[in-house]
Amino acid sequence: MCDIETKPWQGVRIVYVHHVASLINSASHVWGKQAWNTGDLSKNNWWLALISLGESWHNNHHAFEYSARHGLEWWQFDLTWYVIKFLQIVGLITDVKLPSQEHKQKMTFNN
Numbered sequence: 001m002c003d004i005e006t007k008p009w010q011g012v013r014i015v016y017v018h019h020v021a022s023l024i025n026s027a028s029h030v031w032g033k034q035a036w037n038t039g040d041l042s043k044n045n046w047w048l049a050l051i052s053l054g055e056s057w058h059n060n061h062h063a064f065e066y067s068a069r070h071g072l073e074w075w076q077f078d079l080t081w082y083v084i085k086f087l088q089i090v091g092l093i094t095d096v097k098l099p100s101q102e103h104k105q106k107m108t109f110n111n
């Protein structure tokens with residue numbers, strides 16, 4: 001007997017994650033706002049952030065691909081970042097990468 005027969009929610013989880021990931025990579029290139037001058041169509045999308053646990057601050061992600069934090073503003077819900085920050089506080093992870101002020105300045109539209 002496979003997992004999908006004994007744990008039907010596993011199928012729901014897998015379908016949900018794949019559809020949300022696909023939605024981020026399509027909708028976040030169409031709807032939302034650009035905070036950074038990335039030279040592409042990536043956008044930050046608040047409503048998609050709610051259902052993707054914060055993964056749809058896609059313009060932030062395009063501007064700072066290495067950043068562990070996608071929701072760079074306090075109001076940008078990013079549950080993944082909260083988990084990463086917690087793991088850092090309790091000492092389970094180190095060397096968490098975040099964008100520097102210099103890199104943020106370089107990526108603004110005012111340059």
Ligand SMILES: [Zn+2]
Nearest residue numbers: 025042058062
């Ligand atoms: Zn993208």
